[in-house]
Amino acid sequence: MKQRDGESYRPVVSSAHNKSSAVAAVEAALDAGVHPGREELRDAVxxxxxxxxxxxxxxxxxVRVPPYGAVQCGAGPRHTRGTPPNVVETDPVTWVLLATGRLSWPDALADGRVRASGHRADISAYIPF
Structure with missing residues (x-):
């Protein structure tokens, strides 16, 4: 198969989280009504x-999910110093629920499980995966 300029030689594959055994383990624990293991939760987040x-x-x-991670995302002005103007913060279990479609963005905001500040902090267009 000939590769065209700018195209990957790799086939299209499913998203990273679909391959993650940690995400599957956390989902299984949540389905069983138990709190996920710390390492699995960290890796899933x-x-x-x-x-x-x-x-x-x-x-x-x-996007902050303490204590396991924080990332910067979203097109627009780049934040470089101090407290960012657009912040989303939540706990690890809520993040897994949001990212996997088990909890909606509006419900998480209404319940106070997600704190979002700034006019660009709505990441609902990118989740669930």
């Missing part, structure tokens, strides 16, 4: 944050 960055490249919004 990081895999899902990586997928967000892949889907929404840029540095306009900072």
């Amino acid at each position: 990081r895999a899902l944050l990586s997928e967000l960055v892949r889907r929404a490249p840029g540095r306009t919004v900072e």
Whole structure:
């Protein structure tokens, strides 16, 4: 198969989180009504944050999921110093629920499980994956 300029030689594959055993383990734990293991939750959060960055490249919004990770994403003005003007912050379980489609953005905001500040902080166009 001949590769054209600018095209990947790799076939289209499913998103990173679909391959993550950590995401699957966290989903299984949540389905069983138990709190996921710390390592699996950490790895799932990081895999899902990586997928967000892949889907929404840029540095306009900072998404924080303490204590496991924080990323910058979204097209627009780049943030470089101090407190970013556009911030999304949530806990690890809520992030997994949002990113996998088990919780909607409006419900998470209404319940106070997500704190979003700034006029570009709405990342609902990029989730769930």
